[in-house]
Amino acid sequence: MEELYRAHATPVFRFLVAMTRDPDLAEDLMQDTFVRATRAMAGYRGGSPRAWLLAIARTTALDRLRRRTEQPTDPLPERATTDVDVVEQQTVRAALARLPETYRTVLVLADDLGMPHAEVAEVLDRSPGACRVLLHRARRAFHAAYLEEGGHAHR
Amino acid sequence: MPTDDPDRTGPPHADHPSTDDLRRELDGRTDAEESARITGHLDACEACGRRLDELADTTPTPAVAADRDTPSFDPRWMRRAVARTMLSVAWRAALLLVVVVVVAQFAATLLVHPLLVERGDRLERHVVASIDLPILLRPGAEARDVGSNVGLLRRTTEVRFERAVGAATSDLGRYETRLGPLAMTTAVGSGPITAWRGPRLSEDPADSSPVPFDPGRAGDATAATIELSWDDAIDREAVAALTDDHDDVALTWVGFRVADGTHAEGRQALGYSACSRGGDEIVEVFDLGTTLVGGGFGTSSGFRQLPPPEDGVAHALEQARRATDNLARSGWLEDEPLLDRGREDGPLADLDAVNQRLAEDDPEVATLVLTGPTPALAAIIADSAPDTANLLELDLDRGAPEPCG
Numbered sequence: 001m002e003e004l005y006r007a008h009a010t011p012v013f014r015f016l017v018a019m020t021r022d023p024d025l026a027e028d029l030m031q032d033t034f035v036r037a038t039r040a041m042a043g044y045r046g047g048s049p050r051a052w053l054l055a056i057a058r059t060t061a062l063d064r065l066r067r068r069t070e071q072p073t074d075p076l077p078e079r080a081t082t083d084v085d086v087v088e089q090q091t092v093r094a095a096l097a098r099l100p101e102t103y104r105t106v107l108v109l110a111d112d113l114g115m116p117h118a119e120v121a122e123v124l125d126r127s128p129g130a131c132r133v134l135l136h137r138a139r140r141a142f143h144a145a146y147l148e149e150g151g152h153a154h155r
Numbered sequence: 156m157p158t159d160d161p162d163r164t165g166p167p168h169a170d171h172p173s174t175d176d177l178r179r180e181l182d183g184r185t186d187a188e189e190s191a192r193i194t195g196h197l198d199a200c201e202a203c204g205r206r207l208d209e210l211a212d213t214t215p216t217p218a219v220a221a222d223r224d225t226p227s228f229d230p231r232w233m234r235r236a237v238a239r240t241m242l243s244v245a246w247r248a249a250l251l252l253v254v255v256v257v258v259a260q261f262a263a264t265l266l267v268h269p270l271l272v273e274r275g276d277r278l279e280r281h282v283v284a285s286i287d288l289p290i291l292l293r294p295g296a297e298a299r300d301v302g303s304n305v306g307l308l309r310r311t312t313e314v315r316f317e318r319a320v321g322a323a324t325s326d327l328g329r330y331e332t333r334l335g336p337l338a339m340t341t342a343v344g345s346g347p348i349t350a351w352r353g354p355r356l357s358e359d360p361a362d363s364s365p366v367p368f369d370p371g372r373a374g375d376a377t378a379a380t381i382e383l384s385w386d387d388a389i390d391r392e393a394v395a396a397l398t399d400d401h402d403d404v405a406l407t408w409v410g411f412r413v414a415d416g417t418h419a420e421g422r423q424a425l426g427y428s429a430c431s432r433g434g435d436e437i438v439e440v441f442d443l444g445t446t447l448v449g450g451g452f453g454t455s456s457g458f459r460q461l462p463p464p465e466d467g468v469a470h471a472l473e474q475a476r477r478a479t480d481n482l483a484r485s486g487w488l489e490d491e492p493l494l495d496r497g498r499e500d501g502p503l504a505d506l507d508a509v510n511q512r513l514a515e516d517d518p519e520v521a522t523l524v525l526t527g528p529t530p531a532l533a534a535i536i537a538d539s540a541p542d543t544a545n546l547l548e549l550d551l552d553r554g555a556p557e558p559c560g
């Protein structure tokens with residue numbers, strides 16, 4: 001398990017941060033994810049271990065977020081700043097936050113982590129073709145949200 | 156479905172989706188069936204996938220920084236996970252164990268409790284076997300009014316016997332069989348319903364041959380305990396000789412009465428029983444106490460178990476008599492109106508009479524219990540049972556007999 005962790009901790013953590021927009025919660029979910037993975041080891045049926053771990057991470061995060069829906073889900077302070085990079089990051093985050101969970105997930109997996117469609121499909125338990133279509137829809141939705149958040153089109 | 160798409164470059168898959176199809180799929184304007192067909196095609200056809208990408212013309216979303224380094228591996232998580240898993244496994248194992256025990260208990264109850272589960276025709280076989288025995292001893296007897304009562308731990312079947320003689324019927328009495336757990340069957344006659352070789356009740360009045368005891372009619376019983384009594388004085392040596400040729404049959408003497416007395420509840424006696432098996436070898440002397448005459452010989456307030464004697468029936472009887480003496484001397488009898496005749500002279504005077512009886516043929520030994528395999532019992536009954544013997548009780552059992560128990 002430690003080997004598995006060293007090999008895949010970074011994408012899992014990035015995914016969890018993107019999903020929750022809360023690094024503290026993401027760290028907490030990291031533990032849960034790998035603990036669950038340890039228990040679910042017997043259920044591992046081959047395929048990409050990264051996709052398997054990310055699927056577990058997604059379930060873990062969704063369970064947690066569902067339980068705390070009453071809490072505000074955007075704890076990141078929007079600092080007033082003029083730093084262009086920081087402003088850009090904030091806009092991107094805000095745009096992502098407006099997307100449905102599935103869109104956000106597919107964007108993080110495919111664009112941020114650069115996973116191939118087949119692997120994304122494993123995480124989402126859908127067909128690769130469906131994931132490919134989903135990715136395009138998500139990108140379009142992001143772009144629309146990004147513009148609404150005042151971002152400058154960079155396509 | 157158009158298949159003449161100019162961009163088609165991939166392998167010749169059937170039915171490549173048209174550009175319009177792909178566009179409508181991207182916009183979410185296809186129904187579920189159509190969407191499934193298109194995405195299914197995209198699964199396998201990379202060329203169409205590229206067409207989709209070009210058509211959508213989207214760019215990757217910019218990455219978002221995690222703002223924090225990936226936490227390093229902490230072995231404590233795993234230890235905690237292992238501990239939690241083991242706890243849950245132990246809990247489930249304990250739960251499973253409890254369930255298994257409960258189920259096993261329940262199953263065991265079902266298996267041994269005849270009232271809950273009637274396995275095969277066990278009950279019927281036992282009832283038939285136990286009511287068959289008195290019938291065969293009284294040829295022509297028929298069972299009437301068969302009734303069954305279910306009790307807490309046993310089922311009782313009651314049968315009334317009649318014998319038709321011409322147009323008239325004679326009532327032979329009642330007979331009861333009890334089936335309890337562990338296949339134990341007891342047949343209890345109400346009164347002396349069966350004479351072994353008493354007055355013949357054969358269809359042919361001239362036929363005086365003994366009625367054979369047929370062990371084949373005893374069902375699956377392999378052993379039996381037969382309690383019999385008789386009214387006439389009987390030679391003790393003759394009774395003791397009953398089992399001479401049968402080492403596997405135990406003979407129990409019951410009812411050596413020290414004194415006849417009167418009691419509010421009826422005639423009362425003080426006595427004992429002794430059991431022997433295999434000639435003179437004494438197995439046990441037991442059941443010293445009082446009994447209400449007419450009832451069975453049971454334990455009472457004066458019950459005392461004697462140690463097994465070392466030699467001979469006579470020794471056993473003597474030992475039992477001495478124990479009876481001691482019981483009489485203990486003052487216990489003072490409170491019990493047992494010895495009406497001997498009151499003035501005290502118990503010891505009566506005990507002289509006891510000794511006297513011991514020396515003679517004992518008219519008070521009126522009950523015998525024979526325990527053994529049914530064939531051996533059949534042979535004894537056929538060859539040498541007392542002519543006036545009445546069957547009091549019959550216990551059928553499967554497996555090895557348990558003499559002197």
